[in-house]
């Protein structure tokens with residue numbers, strides 16, 4: 466789809482009836498991606514009628530490097546705005562939320578976040594709770610989460626995902642984002658790369674599990690990938706070229722548009738995103754710092770693509786269905802493994818998968834037959850995808866990690882993630898489920914270990 470000819474501006478709030486039969490919408494008020502965008506806040510506050518009084522929330526590092534100057538500039542322009550600077554290392558938890566609430570004036574109309582994922586998440590949460598208009602100014606382009614309504618807040622020590630109000634305004638300023646450490650924007654490239662493998666998973670889900678699919682959403686995701694994974698974008702990340710930063714930002718915005726239209730994430734989140742959740746769990750257990758989301762899903766995309774390479778290397782004409790069916794685990798065996806891998810978290814997974822994960826051989830046989838039935842369509846889609854080697858090259862060029870060990874994930878953790886990362890969600894379908902259904906996971910993991918020279 467050509468976004469220019471779609472009858473509306475995707476950078477403003479919009480909704481439409483789609484050929485797929487659903488009504489799609491993108492609720493962000495306005496998105497501006499430009500050099501100097503943050504300086505235009507006074508103009509947009511007026512134009513979008515965000516109210517009289519605002520408060521800027523940022524952290525010490527960002528305030529020291531760019532915030533102080535922008536804040537002074539807004540005040541010179543006559544904007545009535547206060548400022549609250551979060552101190553030290555920030556966690557998106559009750560304490561930080563409380564600090565922001567207590568430092569927001571009673572008569573504030575809108576709240577502005579200037580910072581990375583944590584500040585943005587906290588401000589979006591507080592804005593919704595206090596019923597304020599929300600403005601986001603990202604300081605680095607690490608992921609597509611800046612353009613969504615989702616925040617992860619730690620409550621009682623647990624990460625809780627909240628679906629909140631979308632921002633009224635998003636100012637993505639390439640002057641600011643280009644100054645971020647290039648590894649942060651490289652993580653954004655990882656997020657774009659992840660959409661490539663996610664798209665393959667989503668397509669397989671449509672064919673094999675009748676998961677809802679929309680061609681317009683797919684085309685929008687295609688634009689994200691074409692722009693964000695283009696050589697000129699990737700090559701400009703390390704030197705911090707503004708044009709490259711704007712392309713990356715635009716690409717990540719388009720991914721968010723596609724997911725907002727779809728109203729869920731399967732179109733942009735496949736096995737690589739599930740692997741990322743598992744690896745974060747491993748990092749937490751070892752006490753090593755969590756990697757950035759975009760870094761993890763970039764590596765995840767390499768692994769996911771490697772799984773697809775093994776699946777599509779199968780000669781389906783000669784595939785021994787019964788041999789694969791015989792490899793179906795029995796429920797008891799599987800439960801034992803889930804308890805060993807997930808410990809305290811096991812019960813909720815067993816409950817979640819009670820209906821979703823079948824151990825019935827007849828169901829398994831049916832799934833395999835469906836895979837074989839759709840082998841040509843899968844092969845066609847797969848051939849249009851870059852190879853795992855090509856993805857590695859792109860990630861390397863952008864300065865993003867590409868190998869699990871760069872995330873401090875070892876060989877055993879990788880293998881475990883291949884078997885069990887998929888269990889934390891139901892109603893999804895991806896290469897991890899396919900490999901299990903086809904009974905090839907043992908072979909797939911040893912081949913991946915070899916390819917990675919682990």
Ligand SMILES: [Zn+2]
Nearest residue numbers: 483485679681
């Ligand atoms: Zn549609």
Ligand SMILES: [Zn+2]
Nearest residue numbers: 608656758762
């Ligand atoms: Zn993501």
